[in-house]
Each structure stands twice: as C-alpha cells, then as structure tokens.
Amino acid sequence: MRQNFSTYTDEKLVFLLRSDSKEESEIAFTEVYNRYSSRVHAYCLRVLNDYEQAEDIFQEVFIRFFQKIKSNYPETNVSGYLIKIARNLCLNYKRDKVNTINIQENDIYFEPGKSFENSELLDLITTALELLDFDYKEAFVMREYDGLSYNEIAEVTNTTVTNAKSRVFRAKQKIKEILQPYLKDMANNEN
Amino acid sequence: MDYTKLIHDFMDGTLEGTEEEQMFFQFSSNDELRAELKQQIAIRDAIRNDTRAFTPTANSTVGVFSALGFNPPSTVVDSILPAGNAAKPGFFTKYRQGFISAAVSIVGTAALFLLLMNPFGEKNTAQTNNNKQSYAQTQTLPESMPNVQSFSNDVPKTEVRYITKVRYIDVPRYVDLQPVQSISDNSVTSIADNETASSDLTSADLDSHSNSEFSMINNSNKIPELGYETKNDFLNNLNFSNDQLGLSMELRGSMYWNLKKETINPYQFNKFNNSALALYYNMNDNFAFGAEVRQETFFQKYTSLNDDSTFEQQPNFTTYGINLRYSAPYDYLGISPFGQLSGGFNKAGIVYRGMLGLKYSPYYNITFTVGGEYSGFRYYHNNKGFVDSKIGLNYGVMFNF
Numbered sequence: 385m386r387q388n389f390s391t392y393t394d395e396k397l398v399f400l401l402r403s404d405s406k407e408e409s410e411i412a413f414t415e416v417y418n419r420y421s422s423r424v425h426a427y428c429l430r431v432l433n434d435y436e437q438a439e440d441i442f443q444e445v446f447i448r449f450f451q452k453i454k455s456n457y458p459e460t461n462v463s464g465y466l467i468k469i470a471r472n473l474c475l476n477y478k479r480d481k482v483n484t485i486n487i488q489e490n491d492i493y494f495e496p497g498k499s500f501e502n503s504e505l506l507d508l509i510t511t512a513l514e515l516l517d518f519d520y521k522e523a524f525v526m527r528e529y530d531g532l533s534y535n536e537i538a539e540v541t542n543t544t545v546t547n548a549k550s551r552v553f554r555a556k557q558k559i560k561e562i563l564q565p566y567l568k569d570m571a572n573n574e575n
Numbered sequence: 576m577d578y579t580k581l582i583h584d585f586m587d588g589t590l591e592g593t594e595e596e597q598m599f600f601q602f603s604s605n606d607e608l609r610a611e612l613k614q615q616i617a618i619r620d621a622i623r624n625d626t627r628a629f630t631p632t633a634n635s636t637v638g639v640f641s642a643l644g645f646n647p648p649s650t651v652v653d654s655i656l657p658a659g660n661a662a663k664p665g666f667f668t669k670y671r672q673g674f675i676s677a678a679v680s681i682v683g684t685a686a687l688f689l690l691l692m693n694p695f696g697e698k699n700t701a702q703t704n705n706n707k708q709s710y711a712q713t714q715t716l717p718e719s720m721p722n723v724q725s726f727s728n729d730v731p732k733t734e735v736r737y738i739t740k741v742r743y744i745d746v747p748r749y750v751d752l753q754p755v756q757s758i759s760d761n762s763v764t765s766i767a768d769n770e771t772a773s774s775d776l777t778s779a780d781l782d783s784h785s786n787s788e789f790s791m792i793n794n795s796n797k798i799p800e801l802g803y804e805t806k807n808d809f810l811n812n813l814n815f816s817n818d819q820l821g822l823s824m825e826l827r828g829s830m831y832w833n834l835k836k837e838t839i840n841p842y843q844f845n846k847f848n849n850s851a852l853a854l855y856y857n858m859n860d861n862f863a864f865g866a867e868v869r870q871e872t873f874f875q876k877y878t879s880l881n882d883d884s885t886f887e888q889q890p891n892f893t894t895y896g897i898n899l900r901y902s903a904p905y906d907y908l909g910i911s912p913f914g915q916l917s918g919g920f921n922k923a924g925i926v927y928r929g930m931l932g933l934k935y936s937p938y939y940n941i942t943f944t945v946g947g948e949y950s951g952f953r954y955y956h957n958n959k960g961f962v963d964s965k966i967g968l969n970y971g972v973m974f975n976f
Binding site: 406410413414417421422423424425426429430439442443446447450505506509528529553556557559560563567570 | 579580583614615617618619621622624625627628629630631632634635636638639640642643644645646
C-alpha cells in the first residue's frame with residue numbers, strides 16, 4: 385500500500401526526495417507536486433500568458449526541481465525554490481522571444497457553477513496583467529496567485545522587501561485603472 | 576485620501592490598528608471606500624477562481640511523472656480531469672498514441688503479410704498460375720508409415736509407389752489449372768522405369784481407368800488409417816481453395832482528427848485505441864454486410880442545462896457497429912474503390928460513419944484497404960442532444976475465407 389506523506393513538512397519531503405529508495409522519492413515527489421503544482425502552473429501561465437509555452441515550462445520546472453534536489457539541498461523553501469526555477473525558465477524564454485508578438489488566447493473556459501461575469505472579470509484581469517511591466521506582473525502573480533510573502537518575493541526576485549511591496553501595490557493600482565470602466569459598471573449594476 | 580492603498584494594506588493584513596479603526600468608522604458613511612473594498616474583493620475572488628491557471632493539464636502531469644520514471648498518481652489525475660481544463664500539448668504528445676497505434680498496425684500488417692505470403696522467396700509461398708505445385712508432393716511421409724503392398728506384383732520399390740499415390744490424389748485438384756503434361760514430366764524424373772506407365776496419366780485416364788493400380792485412388796479411404804488424410808487436409812486448407820465461405824475478416828487501424836478543436840486529451844489511451852476488428856459476409860461481388868467492434872476516443876464538448884457551463888472531455892469508447900460496404904465493379908491496376916456506411920453505438924450514444932476508400936488484392940485471399948472516414952457521434956446530456964464529429968484515415972488488411 386502506498387504511504388501517505390501529506391502530513392510531512394517540506395523539509396522532510398526534501399530529505400525523502402533525496403532518498404535512494406525509488407518508492408520513497410516517488411511518493412515524496414508526488415506530495416510535492418500535489419502541494420505546489422497549482423502555484424507553479426499559475427505563475428507560468430499568468431506570467432507568460434502563452435498556454436503551450438506555460439505547459440512546457442511547467443513540466444520543465446518539476447523535472448529540474450527533482451534533478452537539482454538530488455544534487456543540492458535548496459537553501460530556500462520548496463515553494464520559493466520551485467518559483468525561482470520557474471522564473472529563470474520564464475525569463476530565459478522571454479529573452480529568447482524578443483521581437484516576437486504574443487497572440488493572446490481568446491478561448492474562455494467556463495466551469496460548472498461559475499458565472500459568466502466572473503470569467504469576464506478574470507479575462508480582463510489577465511488582459512490587464514499583459515499590459516504591466518514584467519517586474520510588476522510577476523510580483524503581483526507571486527503575491528496574488530502563489531501566495532508568497534513579501535520576503536519570499538524579495539528573495540526570489542533578488543530585491544528588497546520594500547520594493548516587493550511597492551511592485552505588488554503598483555501592479556494592483558495599474559490593474560484597477562485598466563479595469564475601472566468595468567468595475568464602475570459592476571458597482572452600478574449592484575446598486 | 577488614497578482608498579486603494581488603505582484597502583490594499585487592510586487586505587494584506589499590514590494596516591496599523593488605528594488606521595483600521597478609522598477605516599471601519601468611515602465605512603458606514605463613505606460610499607467610495609465601500610466600493611473600493613468591493614472592487615478589490617471582486618478582483619481577489621476572480622483570481623482565486625482562475626481554475627485554468629491553477630490546474631495543470633493531465634498531459635503535463637503525466638509528462639512530468641513519465642519524464643522522471645514515475646507513475647502519475649491517480650489522485651492527482653482525478654483531481655485534474657474534472658476541471659475541464661484546456662490541454663494544448665505539443666504535436667508529438669498530442670498525436671503520440673495515434674503514431675503508436677499506426678506503427679503497431681503497420682508492423683502487424685507487415686508481419687502478417689510476410690508470414691502468409693513470404694514475398695521474398697518462392698518456397699511454400701502462395702501459388703501463381705505458373706508454378707502451381709502440389710504441397711503434398713513436397714511433404715515427406717512419416718517414417719512410421721506402414722509398408723503397404725502394391726497392387727502390382729512386380730514392383731520392388733514400395734516407397735516410390737507412395738509418392739506416385741500422393742500425386743494421383745492431387746491430380747484432380749489441378750486438372751483444370753495445369754497441363755497434364757507437366758505431371759508426366761515430373762514423374763518421369765522421380766519414378767522408376769517400371770512405373771512410368773502408371774505416371775503418364777491424364778485426366779481422361781483418371782476417369783476411364785479401372786485397373787488395379789488406379790484403384791489406389793479410389794481406395795484412398797484406407798489412407799486415413801495410416802494417419803495421412805489429416806495431413807493432406809491441412810495442406811489443402813493452406814492452399815486456400817476457391818470454395819470460400821464468403822466471409823472476410825478485417826483488421827483496421829485509424830488516425831483521427833476531431834473536427835472541434837481539442838482542448839483536452841484522454842488521461843490514458845486504451846491499448847487497442849484506434850483499431851477495429853470487423854467481420855463481413857460477402858453477399859455478392861459488390862456488397863458486403865458486416866459487424867465490427869472498434870476502440871476509439873471522441874472529443875466531446877457539451878453544455879449544461881442552462882448553458883452556463885461548458886464541459887469538455889475525451890473518453891475512451893468501445894463502439895459496436897454494423898457496416899454495409901459497396902465495392903465498385905471496376906479496378907485499375909488491381910485497385911478498386913469502395914464505399915461504406917456504418918451505424919453503431921457505445922455507452923454514451925450512437926455513432927454513424929461514412930467511408931470512401933480504395934482496396935487492393937494482391938492475392939485473392941488478402942485485401943489491403945485504405946480510406947477516409949467521417950464519424951458523427953450523437954449523445955445526450957440532461958436530455959439535450961449534442962453532436963461531435965471527427966474525420967479519420969483508416970488502413971487495414973482483410974482476410975477472405
């Protein structure tokens with residue numbers, strides 16, 4: 385029967401990931417994947433806004449994570465380490481993709497029980513994110529999507545905590561400005 | 576006052592205690608402040624409901640675990656699949672199963688072809704009109720075969736007589752296809768002089784002779800006792816007699832393209848995915864009627880009762896169907912066109928198909944087919960009907976017996 389590592393700390397999981405036992409490292413990896421795959425995926429998708437590329441980089445993040453964790457124990461926490469790998473890969477991709485135009489996907493996917501209005505707002509937020517500078521965008525995504533603390537954001541992005549806070553706030557302000565007409569409509573409809 | 580900053584800090588949990596008191600005090604009288612809070616809550620809720628961002632595709636999950644040599648956990652996959660997320664994998668990933676199925680089908684077909692036809696050699700191969708030769712003549716007789724006395728009194732080499740006897744049994748089968756003269760030629764080289772007379776038989780001779788030597792043919796009922804008849808029947812079966820049952824069995828592989836843009840792939844493909852097994856009864860030279868079982872996937876996109884949700888999935892289906900095939904009565908270089916209409920069902924709905932293709936029969940018992948096919952899939956969700964469709968390329972081999 386497969387063991388359950390869901391109660392283990394990240395530190396313990398990292399220790400097991402480095403185990404020589406394939407079964408142990410597989411179960412530990414599965415637990416890490418369960419815990420952090422959604423955050424890594426959200427980071428890749430919202431920072432790149434390119435679904436196919438985000439999927440490729442997402443896979444690469446976890447493969448590199450596993451390979452690196454076997455050789456060096458990360459100094460940072462697991463989620464921060466994963467986001468750092470994702471960030472490096474995304475930056476590499478964006479660097480190699482200079483002068484090419486990103487065509488935004490227009491497909492809208494509706495989930496059961498989710499209103500159209502919510503999806504519409506989400507699309508607008510996604511569009512607004514695209515208009516932000518990369519530094520602000522990724523700080524916002526790390527904070528709002530990945531739930532990283534300002535300290536973690538500062539560590540991953542090699543900046544100060546004050547800068548990290550400022551970037552998140554500026555990003556939110558900018559998004560609000562872009563969404564203002566829609567948000568006003570929303571407020572009027574409620575009244 | 577910058578309410579955005581105020582609410583941002585409040586939601587961040589970094590607002591000072593006194594500022595927080597002031598903010599709550601202002602809420603009752605400040606519409607702008609309340610609106611700001613609502614807007615920021617709406618943005619945060621929208622982000623939290625961004626399931627597309629938070630849900631890695633099943634393909635990615637499988638890709639990660641496969642790359643590391645791990646089995647993707649069912650719990651992970653189960654949590655991913657219902658989300659209706661959009662998967663847009665790379666070209667090879669997307670069509671990997673199709674390539675594998677196609678490769679397996681092609682290799683299987685080639686192996687069967689080589690096994691049955693042995694096109695690179697002439698030994699024991701299917702016969703052409705020019706080199707028809709009795710299989711029986713090439714078979715050695717069992718060593719345990721008892722010594723049977725000849726009806727002729729002056730024949731010392733009884734073993735040679737057995738060979739002669741085998742040839743007689745086979746002569747009627749080829750009497751229409753092969754000049755009798757060739758039989759005589761063969762026999763002269765292998766039969767003792769004192770038997771030459773008995774070897775120079777013609778079909779007419781077979782009909783008219785009633786002497787004791789030829790009565791061995793008529794006495795062939797004795798041969799089963801020697802354990803010979805069974806072997807001879809097996810050889811006859813290998814010879815693919817023209818007396819066919821009018822049945823054909825077709826093994827078919829396929830490659831498909833869904834007409835709606837695929838946004839999700841099956842987590843796991845059935846090992847027989849995109850392959851079919853069909854059995855046909857050939858009513859005449861042009862029409863054949865049959866049944867088939869096929870393993871396939873269909874990309875389904877359907878909406879909820881109120882049209883406020885769209886569901887997407889691509890399950891594996893085992894589809895059972897009946898086929899009506901029409902083969903055109905003309906050909907070019909042995910290649911002739913055919914058309915096929917099919918109807919069937921699987922666990923989710925009904926399937927209807929139309930196929931146009933070409934077939935080629937290098938041998939009368941083997942036919943290769945290739946065709947383009949349209950498949951429609953009609954199913955119901957909450958009593959509301961939906962149709963999805965796909966086009967495909969079918970390729971198969973048919974055994975006629």
